[in-house]
Amino acid sequence: MSVLLAESGRAMGGTERVVWELATRLPRERFDVTVWLPGVPSLDELAASLGARELRVERVSEVASRWDWTGMFQTWRRLKQRRPALLHLHHVWPASDRYLPSLADAAGVPHLVLTEHIVGQPHSAGQKMLKRRELARADAVTAVCGAVAESLVRDYGVPRERVRVVPNGADPPDEAAEHAAARRWRASLGASAMRPLWVCAARLEEQKGHAVLVEALAEARRRGLDFVAALAGDGALRASLERRVAELGLADRVRFLGLVEEIGPLLAAADAVVMPSLWEGMPLTLLEALARARPVAASAVGGIPEVIEDRVSGRLVPPGDVAALTEALVWLHRRADLAAALGREGAARVRESYTWDRVVQAFEEVYDDVLGLASFAPEEAGRARAGRDRRGSDR
Numbered sequence: 001m002s003v004l005l006a007e008s009g010r011a012m013g014g015t016e017r018v019v020w021e022l023a024t025r026l027p028r029e030r031f032d033v034t035v036w037l038p039g040v041p042s043l044d045e046l047a048a049s050l051g052a053r054e055l056r057v058e059r060v061s062e063v064a065s066r067w068d069w070t071g072m073f074q075t076w077r078r079l080k081q082r083r084p085a086l087l088h089l090h091h092v093w094p095a096s097d098r099y100l101p102s103l104a105d106a107a108g109v110p111h112l113v114l115t116e117h118i119v120g121q122p123h124s125a126g127q128k129m130l131k132r133r134e135l136a137r138a139d140a141v142t143a144v145c146g147a148v149a150e151s152l153v154r155d156y157g158v159p160r161e162r163v164r165v166v167p168n169g170a171d172p173p174d175e176a177a178e179h180a181a182a183r184r185w186r187a188s189l190g191a192s193a194m195r196p197l198w199v200c201a202a203r204l205e206e207q208k209g210h211a212v213l214v215e216a217l218a219e220a221r222r223r224g225l226d227f228v229a230a231l232a233g234d235g236a237l238r239a240s241l242e243r244r245v246a247e248l249g250l251a252d253r254v255r256f257l258g259l260v261e262e263i264g265p266l267l268a269a270a271d272a273v274v275m276p277s278l279w280e281g282m283p284l285t286l287l288e289a290l291a292r293a294r295p296v297a298a299s300a301v302g303g304i305p306e307v308i309e310d311r312v313s314g315r316l317v318p319p320g321d322v323a324a325l326t327e328a329l330v331w332l333h334r335r336a337d338l339a340a341a342l343g344r345e346g347a348a349r350v351r352e353s354y355t356w357d358r359v360v361q362a363f364e365e366v367y368d369d370v371l372g373l374a375s376f377a378p379e380e381a382g383r384a385r386a387g388r389d390r391r392g393s394d395r
Helices: 014-025 041-052 069-082 100-106 125-137 146-156 175-189 210-222 238-247 263-269 284-291 322-334 336-353 356-371 378-394
Strands: 002-007 032-037 056-059 086-091 111-116 140-143 163-165 197-201 228-232 254-258 272-275 296-299 315-317
Touching: 002 014, 014 032, 014 041, 014 086, 014 356, 032 041, 041 056, 069 100, 086 100, 086 356, 100 111, 100 125, 111 125, 111 146, 111 356, 125 146, 140 146, 140 356, 146 163, 175 197, 175 228, 175 263, 197 210, 197 263, 210 228, 210 238, 210 322, 228 263, 238 254, 263 284, 272 284, 272 322, 284 296, 284 336, 296 322, 296 336, 315 322, 322 336
Parallel strands: 002 032, 002 086, 032 056, 086 111, 111 140, 140 163, 197 228, 197 272, 228 254, 272 296, 296 315
Antiparallel strands: none
16 A cells, blocks of 8 residues: 655654654555655654655745645646545644645645644734645644644634544663763763753754753752753854853853754653753653653653643643742652652653654554454454564564
8 A cells, every 4th residue: 555654844743753663663564655854964863764764755845835836736737646535744844834735635645644733823813724635635643642633622612532542662772882872871971870861852942842941950060059051053043042151150061062963862862851941842852751660850741741740750840830840850860769669760751651662563553453453353463563563572
């Protein structure tokens, strides 16, 4: 069955990771997968990685305006030529490529699955109308967390029973492989048993709340805490954040690492992982950190409270609240034994409910329902799922 996976992000992030996992894990005996990616240089590595796995990848520009007649015609013609049985479109922002479903409909693509990755309002009344139309047109709508699902109900009137929640996943880490690199990270950053390493791995953009974190770190230092904080990622706010760190006298405590290609060892090196986001969907860094049994202090936004229970599997704070984040960091610093217990509980939750095998299985079931395949051979489908479960347990 031919499936076209499409997304319109501009940088490598959680949405692109989900597309990669789906494309590489969907069973090839069942699905002929094509991936559409924007032609931006930041996604070249992702395209090359998919191509190296002998997957068909096409670079297609987003149609961003109703006046882009050339772009619309070119996209329609590509859809007409490809004619997939199912288009699975992943949205990052409310204003993402809302013309693609209409073009797919005009090109005769019979089935559409929409996955929403983040809570957010549309930028205009026209975009809101397009999104309502798109959601009504879709054969299935999925969301990465309950918070995103509720936003579709609240902001666009989608019946709640139409939205399935398919959360993101994380693989169990190869602890032996990451151990040496984690030790190198701790040594290079000057972390020790008495000087914990706090890691924040996220794009340096407003959404991720780094400005709140920097102020909380300054307050933690004023309270006499010794620590080193590593900010992994790059973005538009890097220069302003570096200036603020210097103004607060934190240059010896806060390290800007830029883009870190292999984030797993850095997360494994951390005494705690901090996620001060102002808004979110289901962040992959959260699941990756918990999979490594790292205690996490995070804002109670998006799908984060669906994974973390405060003081049970992590620490939750209100978004934008410097004082609350400071208190959480102080608690993690002074109660290292309890913090470690939170990490272990978080790891158990990820193993139980948040794995990539579960994600792919859930989307296979969505595809089967949409394509009308689920009702024909329930026994065979059950045996196939059981086989995938066995293969997952053997890994």
